[in-house]
Amino acid sequence: MRMPYGSAAESFGQASMGYVATEESVTQTLAFLLGKLGQVASGRFAARLAPLGLRPRHCALLELLAHAPKAQLELAHAIGVTPSVVVDMLDELEQAEAVRRVRDSTDRRRQLIELTTKGRRLRRRAVALARETDEEMLAGFDTAQAAALRTGLLRIADSAGLFGSVTRPS
Amino acid sequence: MRMPYGSAAESFGQASMGYVATEESVTQTLAFLLGKLGQVASGRFAARLAPLGLRPRHCALLELLAHAPKAQLELAHAIGVTPSVVVDMLDELEQAEAVRRVRDSTDRRRQLIELTTKGRRLRRRAVALARETDEEMLAGFDTAQAAALRTGLLRIADSAGLFGSVTRPS
């Protein structure tokens, strides 16, 4: 049983313990809520990305490759997926002419993945679309609330070892 | 180009504008980050739920049914999925003897879904496991940071019309 905003119980400070528990329901835990909102956020982002021929999962790769070419296993580790998934994502990005696979001459097992000019352009557009999506989701948030939310998420990503130093809160 | 913690650019206050943009990368947007962290969170929650024979998606249903029986379309709307998905989830919960489908005598098209005693027990255990998962993900957060994060997420869920009044921040 949850009280509406500004209810008597809240005003009198009863909301913080006892009858109205702070975290009584699964739907209020990060464990569950993050999963559901992740689907919502991905869906909205995907809808905006579709005209570019990209999906959300491609964007992290474009990001990671923006400053220097990387090997496929590096990418897999950085975005937290298994190597075979990266193969598939790169196949799609290569077909979209966004990346090139270049055989490493010093170790012919490796391939260095580099962004093409088109890939850089796609990355810039993707960032803009992600920002639009954020603005939609953060409508009504003030600057401090939005920053607190983003900082918290970045911190969890960091502790999960995702995106390396690219995703560091300022 | 992102500066490491405590870099010269940051120390001199240049980090807030110009060269080091606050939100230059896709991996720092909610649109992308929420999707990725949602997968991580769901994976961790699922690992803890597995011994119960439940997956994260079942938990919202157990939650919504905790206080009163509901029809399948109500559930579908509340958790933001298409009705055929609810059929599948309820088939699984019914097989686990966590819910019962009871034909509504006043409108024989509808089925009222009610929690069994076992379903209530599973729901309580699921909440406990979700909390454990939260504690793992929020390690190192102080109370205010954790609350700000949760409040922000609940607010987005609310604006997306999810979970009805059950998911209201205090």
Add this chain to the structure above:
DNA sequence: TATTGTTATACTCTATAACTATA
């Protein structure tokens, strides 16, 4: 005719395991 629930099907995202070519 409209609505509730169901089935069939398909698409996306992911992972595991077995394979190749290089080292």
Add this chain to the structure above:
DNA sequence: TATAGTTATAGAGTATAACAATA
């Protein structure tokens, strides 16, 4: 023998569309 990348396959998540029973 170990490593980088690839392929094949399978599981979990989603949605759309066509259908039966009931209103």
